[in-house]
Amino acid sequence: MWQTLALPIGLTALAAMMGGFFIVDDPICGGLAVSLIFGLSVSTVLTLVVIPVVYYAYHYQQTPPCTP
Numbered sequence: 001m002w003q004t005l006a007l008p009i010g011l012t013a014l015a016a017m018m019g020g021f022f023i024v025d026d027p028i029c030g031g032l033a034v035s036l037i038f039g040l041s042v043s044t045v046l047t048l049v050v051i052p053v054v055y056y057a058y059h060y061q062q063t064p065p066c067t068p
């Protein structure tokens with residue numbers, strides 16, 4: 001299931017980052033472009049890797065057996 005969700009998220013982030021590369025050389029909007037590119041890359045990694053790992057670790061952690 002994660003493959004069907006990862007492709008649109010990745011392609012959308014890639015398209016937005018590629019659009020930001022065109023304005024990196026602009027002296028006025030260059031900082032905005034850099035922050036856009038790195039913000040999108042970090043948020044994509046968080047969405048596709050970190051959040052599912054934390055969710056899996058939280059919900060599927062093993063509980064110790066009860067011994068009376």
